[in-house]
Amino acid sequence: MLTDFLGKALQQVGLTIMPGNPINTCRVNGKFAFIELRTVREAENALNLNNIPFMGAMLRVGRPSKYTGKVTPHGNWEDILAKYMSGELTLPQQAGGAPAAPAPLASASSCVVELKHMLTHDDLRDDTEYEEIMEDTKDECSQFGALKSVIIPRSGPGVTKIFLEYLTKEDAAKAIAGLAGRTFDGRKGIFLFV
Known part of the structure; x- marks a missing residue:
């Protein structure tokens, strides 16, 4: 469920670099979940999902505590949504130059x-x-x-x-x-x- 939700959120606001769900695996361990993405760029983009609402809670999205790689500047979900709604963030292009169709947000499940x-x-x-x-x-x-x-x-x-x-x-x-x-x-x- 988490893989589907986060993958669709990334696709919705144009943070994927190719079609399909960018999340390869998801492992839940107590209060934590670890996701692995198909590319380094999409892993960096996923940091922008910090504070996304999911099942009555705000998810804290970040690198694992023992991560020693480069620090990637990123925003929060609110920032990304605002940029997407204002047109600052655009969807990636499909082959042939047409914009990729956005996947519906999994959270849009109620009126x-x-x-x-x-x-x-x-x-x-x-x-x-x-x-x-x-x-x-x-x-x-x-x-x-x-x-x-x-x-x-x-x-x-x-x-x-x-x-x-x-x-x-x-x-x-x-x-x-x-x-x-x-x-x-x-x-x-x-x-x-x-």
């Missing part, structure tokens, strides 16, 4: 997006402030696509989270890409498919 680390309990206490947050969220997040509903629980297990339900999975994926890297009152938001 519902969960936003975490945006709110505090204090934000939800005052009714007026709660309504303002609800309206601001609807206004900001509707730019990515048609919203079916916005839910901001004030109590229970989902308190301090925001749930956005879009009409399509594509709009939900646009929201995650568009919100990547945003901060709220100094807190960096986390955006996941539910």
Whole structure:
């Protein structure tokens, strides 16, 4: 599952150098997973997946602790998504000069997006402030696509989270890409498919 997810993410944003999944093997060992890529360049590019959301967690992607090779400059997933969405990052060319078709992100599996680390309990206490947050969220997040509903629980297990339900999975994926890297009152938001 991890091989498929990370491979498709690399392909989606154009960090592969040839068609197909660039990950040769994946070995899980306790809290760690080790992936081996087919080329050195794709291994360097994979470092840009740091902080990618996967199954409710942000993956930390880096070299093994005993790695002694050259240090490769890289960004985080939020940086790469922003560059991809702005057109700074382009897909590799296929034979004949046509751009390779992007593989769909494996994480685009739901119409519902969960936003975490945006709110505090204090934000939800005052009714007026709660309504303002609800309206601001609807206004900001509707730019990515048609919203079916916005839910901001004030109590229970989902308190301090925001749930956005879009009409399509594509709009939900646009929201995650568009919100990547945003901060709220100094807190960096986390955006996941539910």
